[in-house]
Amino acid sequence: xxxxxxxxxxxxxxxxxxxxxxxxxxxxxxxxxxxxxxxxxxxxxxxxxxxxxxxxxxxxxxxxxxxxxxxxxxxxxxxxxxxxxxxxxxxxxxxxxxxxxxxxxxxxxxxxxxxxxxxxxxxxxxxxxxxxxxxxxxxxxxxxxxxxxxxxxxxxxxxxxxxxxxx
Amino acid sequence: xxxxxxxxxxxxxxxxxxxxxxxxxxxxxxxxxxxxxxxxxxxxxxxxxxxxxxxxxxxxxxxxxxxxxxxxxxxxxxxxxxxxxxxxxxxxxxxxxxxxxxxxxxxxxxxxxxxxxxxxxxxxxxxxxxxxxxxxxxxxxxxxxxxxxxxxxxxxxxxxxxxxxxxxxxxxxxxxxxx
Numbered sequence: 001x002x003x004x005x006x007x008x009x010x011x012x013x014x015x016x017x018x019x020x021x022x023x024x025x026x027x028x029x030x031x032x033x034x035x036x037x038x039x040x041x042x043x044x045x046x047x048x049x050x051x052x053x054x055x056x057x058x059x060x061x062x063x064x065x066x067x068x069x070x071x072x073x074x075x076x077x078x079x080x081x082x083x084x085x086x087x088x089x090x091x092x093x094x095x096x097x098x099x100x101x102x103x104x105x106x107x108x109x110x111x112x113x114x115x116x117x118x119x120x121x122x123x124x125x126x127x128x129x130x131x132x133x134x135x136x137x138x139x140x141x142x143x144x145x146x147x148x149x150x151x152x153x154x155x156x157x158x159x160x161x162x163x164x165x166x167x
Numbered sequence: 168x169x170x171x172x173x174x175x176x177x178x179x180x181x182x183x184x185x186x187x188x189x190x191x192x193x194x195x196x197x198x199x200x201x202x203x204x205x206x207x208x209x210x211x212x213x214x215x216x217x218x219x220x221x222x223x224x225x226x227x228x229x230x231x232x233x234x235x236x237x238x239x240x241x242x243x244x245x246x247x248x249x250x251x252x253x254x255x256x257x258x259x260x261x262x263x264x265x266x267x268x269x270x271x272x273x274x275x276x277x278x279x280x281x282x283x284x285x286x287x288x289x290x291x292x293x294x295x296x297x298x299x300x301x302x303x304x305x306x307x308x309x310x311x312x313x314x315x316x317x318x319x320x321x322x323x324x325x326x327x328x329x330x331x332x333x334x335x336x337x338x339x340x341x342x343x344x345x346x
Contacts, residue, residue, distance in 0.1 A: 009334055009335075023319070128261055129205075132261065133201055136330070137197070140193070141194060145190050148337075
């Protein structure tokens with residue numbers, strides 16, 4: 001474990017700072033667009049009568065984080081990194097839409113069955129998952145095998161080490 | 168000490184695990200642990216309210232120790248006439264279950280996981296206390312900057328901090344597992 005890991009972290013933070021500026025400048029317009037698309041999709045999940053003024057879910061911060069992770073990667077050739085970005089960014093945007101649809105459906109349908117407190121927390125689940133988890137998982141799925149030899153070596157170390165031999 | 172018989176030796180060799188398969192396993196375990204931990208929070212609301220109160224009290228007492236006059240009441244802090252409610256999003260709860268899920272899902276020794284979880288959750292708690300104190304100061308002295316930090320920066324910084332903790336722990340975990 002030498003400098004590449006630390007280098008990755010430093011590059012990730014630098015790229016995240018760049019994409020934070022993009023997120024800050026584009027967030028309002030992006031969320032307006034997301035709201036418009038969401039409004040078009042609501043009838044498909046039986047919520048045609050629901051009107052949503054504005055979606056506020058910190059989008060597209062997770063796409064910025066994902067882009068920073070892709071561009072900070074070092075062990076993968078540039079072409080593959082950009083390919084991962086081209087596949088992952090629209091995938092994350094689609095997951096955002098699914099999450100917000102899930103949130104709207106939960107907010108409308110769940111309170112009758114489970115009470116408002118549980119409904120609120122359940123409704124937050126898809127959005128929290130998209131914002132906090134999905135970028136990392138998509139990056140791991142597309143670039144993790146080449147970028148994190150830790151996972152492979154950690155697994156092998158565990159399998160090969162006799163019980164009680166680890167310090 | 169040499170073992171008699173080649174078959175035992177062959178069995179003790181590490182199996183070749185493809186990186187893709189290891190990653191897929193990690194992703195599945197991580198997604199399941201995250202969902203399970205989140206559902207515990209959903210259906211046991213006492214956890215959320217206890218963490219809200221604990222966050223309020225720890226921030227309030229720290230500020231008092233720093234000679235900052237602050238009033239603590241349930242999950243609210245009052246400073247210079249500004250009331251600041253510590254809502255669930257102001258706690259480190261969600262970031263903690265994110266970090267915990269990642270550490271628990273990673274294939275390494277239980278002791279290394281336990282140490283990582285304790286150190287990581289402590290680090291997140293301290294980071295969150297600092298975040299709330301900064302936000303509280305901004306709410307009192309610079310409400311415009313407060314809105315900017317609260318709406319845009321805080322979420323992204325939290326995610327980057329969780330990643331930094333996880334990657335740091337990963338390096339330690341693998342170094343220990345390899346020894």
